[in-house]
Amino acid sequence: MRHSSSSHTPSRASSADPAEHRIEQGQCGDAHQHDAGRRSIRYDVFDPREVVPEFTADVGLKKGEKIDYAIMRDSEVQMLVECKSSTIPLDLEDASQLFRYFAATNARIALLTNGQVYNFYTDLDAPNRMDDKPFLVLDLTDIDPVLVAELSKLTEETFDLDSVISAAEELKYVSQIKRAIGTEFREPSDDWVKFFTARVYAGSFTQKVREQFTSLVAKAASQYLNDQVNGRLKTALGTSEFTSAEVSGDLKPKQHSSDATENEVDSNSDIVTTPEELEGYAIVKAIGCSEVRPERIASRDAKSYFAILLDDNNRKPIARLHFNHRTQKYIGVFDADKNETRHAIGSLDEIYQFAEVIRASIRGHL
Structure with a gap:
């Protein structure tokens, strides 16, 4: 279903989100992922004055082609x-109409996404x-x-296209250089x-x-990164101030009545934070970006x-x-009473299936 660009705004109660309809048919990624993406820039998909789904702008001899969204x-x-x-991975070869529409409209920004990568x-x-x-x-x-x-800068509230365009060139090349450096650190090329x-x-x-130094360069790069991280940690720990009671262990952690508010972090040194935990944390953080600034969402690892x-x-x-479970x-x-399920x-x-519950938990703490 395509919304008209008239001033009439569809009722939230009676109109289904066109994106959700297409997503269910497998044409537009995962519903929860795209929901996070749409909310992150805070445009109202139910308001055709802001978002026009299945936007049509005939180009040359091609008539009736539609692009998923136009943000107005x-x-x-x-x-x-x-x-x-x-x-599927993102590939511009499958986005030819995005190229054509970009040239045929006044749009200065084009977005290609699979719900995870934008x-x-x-x-x-x-x-x-x-x-x-x-x-x-x-x-x-x-x-x-x-x-x-x-x-x-692209959100509905603080839209600043000129600022984005002026920063785009630096962002483009810095991002590409960072990815190139990361690739070289992981798998050194012959030139590197x-x-x-x-x-x-x-x-x-x-x-x-070449064979000998390929492994040596990779090892040296890894050790260099570890040294930089360790140096920062030592600096941070060295500037921390502790009271004599804390150092001697005389202070005991406070106990709270709710299981969700107990002191949740063990101080044992055998706690290992896994890549999957960090990836899961990143997903929760992405979901929560619609409610609070990302830096407010923190993590603490414990044994269990x-x-x-x-x-x-x-x-x-x-x-x-x-x-931590093997299989x-x-x-x-958490619910409103901080009971964990x-x-x-x-x-x-x-x-992503728990996005709304996660957002509700955040809102409950504000």
Whole structure:
């Protein structure tokens, strides 16, 4: 169903969200993921003055083609959005109409998403022609706070297109360089290996030398990152001030009546935070971005679960990740009385099914 661009606003009670309808048919990714994306920039999908679903702008000989969303401001198209299935990687070869519509409308921003990854494009390389590479890539499983700050300029409340465009070039190249560096750190290319080998080895760069230094460069890069992290931790711990009672262990943690507000973090050194826990935390943080600033959503790891809290406060639990079981993962969510209910999940993506409960928990602490 396509909404008219007239001033009539559909009733929330009687009108189904067109995006949800397409999503259920597998055309637009996962419903909960796209819900998080739409809410993150706070446009009302039920108001055709803000969002026009299945937007039509005939291009040349092609008639009747539709793009998933057009985001409007002052009756002008500002952003074009095309959604793909959450099960496939994003590929511009499957988004040809996004290129055509970008050139045929006044839009300066194009968005291609599969519900998890959001690629933002503009026309830095040639006027009125969408770039081949995005200037901003937002991954809900690995959120960069710097990008969230830039994304806020595209929200309905603080829309600032000129500021976004002016920052787009730097964002584009800095992001690409960061990804390139990350790739080199994980899997050093021959050029990267040769670059460092030439600085420490005077002999010829033979096949045997290349194989030897490939592992050495990767190991050195990993150790360098660890040294940087450890240095920051030592600095932070060294500047912390403790009372003599705290150092001697005379102070005991306060006990609270509610299970959800107990001191939840063990001080034992054998606690290991896993990549899956960090990924789950990133998903919960992405969901909560619609309610509070991302930096307010904190985490604390314990032996039996990974706690996610508002304002790093034990009295404000948002969720718990119970990922220590060998065969089954659970997410714990809280009701208004801070009672936890655990739910089994088969994959981290299923955390999105509890998006509304997570948001309600956050709102309950505000």
